[in-house]
Amino acid sequence: MGLIVQKFGGTSVGSPEKIMNAANRAAEESQKGNSVVVVVSAMGKTTDHLVSLAAEITQKPSKREMDMLLSTGEQVTISLLTMALQAKGYDAVSYTGWQAGISTEHVHGNARISGIDTEKIEKRLSEGKIVVVAGFQGFADGSEITTLGRGGSDTTAVALAAALKADKCDIYTDVTGVYTTDPRFVKGARKLEGISYDEMLELANLGAGVLHPRAVEFAKNYGVPLEVRSSTEAERGTLIEEETDMEQNLIVRGIAFEDQVSKVTVCGLQNGLMALSTIFKTLASHGINVDIIIQSTADAQIASLSFSVKTGEVEETVHVLETYKVELGFERIEFENGLAKVSIVGSGMVSNPGVAAEMFHVLAKEQIEVKMVSTSEIKVSTVVGHADMVKAVEALHDAFELSEQPAGVLGAN
């Protein structure tokens, strides 16, 4: 007996049939005697449809009106899911973000949750109701509808779990858990039983795509145990919680990768150290996200600077930099498309300094050229040619023995 928060993403509620399926999941937990709060996203392609409607009206919709528009998506899902639960004989009630008491800062399009008044939800739970809450949305200043931006429904679920002191937050999705790497590309990819918040954070940030980094960070800060699991398969998923002994013997926990990466090099920088901050401030003010940054100094005055961006943003990056060429003070810009980023992640790295070296060794053996490198305490990222991406992931997956079930937890399922 406990309190469970369940979250179903867009693909898990993409049709009336899938909504019925999500209702079954909630009903199962209720049957076990648990109190259940369900958080849902908009149905499948709904958000895309609404965005394209707005695009037919104007290319620059105001963020407030976009929030007004997009927040209807989850409202449709909560009502349908609640109807499904009621049709199955369960007492259930739906709440939008504002009805559920989810306050946010007064920012449109990307608001952060500032507090949750849980009184109403707790009252409904104590009456034995399943409470269905719209993810992704909240309210500010008493009555303004706001949205939380990308990964917003994950964040709603975790924040509600934290505020309600839930025993667990289950993230239902279209995969069965968090894998050592993407199983669509690497045959030996294995589902992890457990992973720490920090590792999940690196994997989430690195494009594993199962769970939004904001939600993981929130869960870490409030100690909410998460489980990523399939909305259609019955099997256990992957538990995300504070560092445990589970699979501790694994130095590398997973391998993330993404393509559509480009490398931009600014050559002949004249302003030395100042250039660094000026260039990235300029790019940031134009909304361009820079990932890996490498500075190589030829002599004290003339240096060059490389960084990676998404390939889709190369053109604007070059345009912005050329516009400010005089102020920034450089000779020329070079760029290389068709690259990919491959990263190994694992909290065991902190105490194993040889991991990066082992990674480079594996890549060298496969004759894969490493074009950029970036490291943190629990990850090493490399930029390689797109053609080498899957080969690199497979070789690393083998070398770090990720396909094998760790001895310590064999049979734990």
Place this chain on the structure above:
Amino acid sequence: MGLIVQKFGGTSVGSPEKIMNAANRAAEESQKGNSVVVVVSAMGKTTDHLVSLAAEITQKPSKREMDMLLSTGEQVTISLLTMALQAKGYDAVSYTGWQAGISTEHVHGNARISGIDTEKIEKRLSEGKIVVVAGFQGFADGSEITTLGRGGSDTTAVALAAALKADKCDIYTDVTGVYTTDPRFVKGARKLEGISYDEMLELANLGAGVLHPRAVEFAKNYGVPLEVRSSTEAERGTLIEEETDMEQNLIVRGIAFEDQVSKVTVCGLQNGLMALSTIFKTLASHGINVDIIIQSTADAQIASLSFSVKTGEVEETVHVLETYKVELGFERIEFENGLAKVSIVGSGMVSNPGVAAEMFHVLAKEQIEVKMVSTSEIKVSTVVGHADMVKAVEALHDAFELSEQPAGVLGAN
């Protein structure tokens, strides 16, 4: 300079292009120096789509969740219309029913407005903003979303106009005004310049379909001048207000008609007067709407009773009555499909007792059999064969000289 409330129905905001057009209408009034509040319905087929989604989940959705679902429809429209106004350079803001302060009784699916807190809207108007409000919806008990049922957006517009003491409420629709009869059927149908609330009420109730009776009643009670006009044509529409001299010389103002009418006769009633109330209570409790009722008494004990219903409800009517045959005490039921109702409306009838007789004379001359008759102070309704419907309307339209411009207001435009 004044305050105008504009209302755009589903077909007038059925596409992004039509929403842009509605924005132009609001902008025009704003340009003239008027304060403008715009009330909108859900886009075209949106409500149907939402209803069919719910039907895929359950055949008996709860009314609360249907309100939650359907109220998203207008929310989409208010955001898109506001974006359109902003794109044209106008300062505008959208409000859902609850944000606009529209309180209703706590009934789902068919709530009545209990009050409007206009403070927020008035503040926005004083800041020079065009305020765009979701029709059809309100809130009860502080945070429960309710809807107003059929014709709800018309009612929202009129109620807002009353609460804001607006100078006028313009109902934009896909016709250019209120006609003497349906111009799709009768060539000589003429647009009326003015009509009284009561006359409009009878026409609205009789299926003219331009404006919901509830809204007309509300407008009458609060003295809100209404104009029904085209959302695409620039011409003046039809003004609806308290009895004026305008066109007063016309005894009959318009002719309404509808088909799909059936006549049901309950023969051999044994319980005399009691049967009347028992039968109609029974039918009402099964949601069957009875229109014209005629009782003919053969002797004090054995009577027969006829009434008209929509043809689509005949089957259930007969089924319900047969189920309670013993309690109701009758011999047999007869019914006749393929009928139509034709009504003449005009407040001048009150002081012209010969109008009904003139109507029967016209129909008799055309050899049209009148199967049922019902009268009120300002209308006479007849039930005729469907094949005679248009012929009856044309003959009456001619006989009461509705095609001709009344002398008193010629050139008033």
